[in-house]
Amino acid sequence: MKRLGLASAPLEPYRQAAARGVLALPYCERCAAWQWPPRAVCSRCPEPPGWRLASGNGRIATWSVVARAPRAELQRDAPYIVAFIDLDEGVRMFSRITATDRSEVRAGARVRCVFEAWSDPAVPLPVFVIAEG
Numbered sequence: 001m002k003r004l005g006l007a008s009a010p011l012e013p014y015r016q017a018a019a020r021g022v023l024a025l026p027y028c029e030r031c032a033a034w035q036w037p038p039r040a041v042c043s044r045c046p047e048p049p050g051w052r053l054a055s056g057n058g059r060i061a062t063w064s065v066v067a068r069a070p071r072a073e074l075q076r077d078a079p080y081i082v083a084f085i086d087l088d089e090g091v092r093m094f095s096r097i098t099a100t101d102r103s104e105v106r107a108g109a110r111v112r113c114v115f116e117a118w119s120d121p122a123v124p125l126p127v128f129v130i131a132e133g
Helices: 009-019
Strands: 024-028 050-053 057-066 080-087 090-096 110-116 125-130
Touching: 009 050, 024 080, 057 090
Parallel strands: 090 125
Antiparallel strands: 024 050, 057 080, 057 110, 080 090, 110 125
16 A cells, blocks of 8 residues: 555544545635645634535646656556646645546546545545546
8 A cells, every 4th residue: 555644633633534535624714715735824814724524526727647656656556647636615636536537637627536545544545536427
């Protein structure tokens, strides 16, 4: 399995939601603003953001095929698709596009978040698939 460190205590709400197959994102109540990546203080004000469940839906902003993985443990997956996803909540995530025919991948395509087990099966990671319809 691929390894990724998500042991930080501030990420606990994310990990709990991910274990249920749901995407949680930082959200500042004061600014009414979604945040990504997670940070200790809101990017707009001095308040610490909390966490909210997100739709997990968005659009591909741009994408690329990785033919030569940057790390040896990822090479067996190559070639694979990575993309910047503009979530409906207004933030952009970098992730993989999986379980998708490459011919369906294009900028602007609707996607939805699903989760895959990596190094810790208790903490699946968000990846995206082309949304049907």
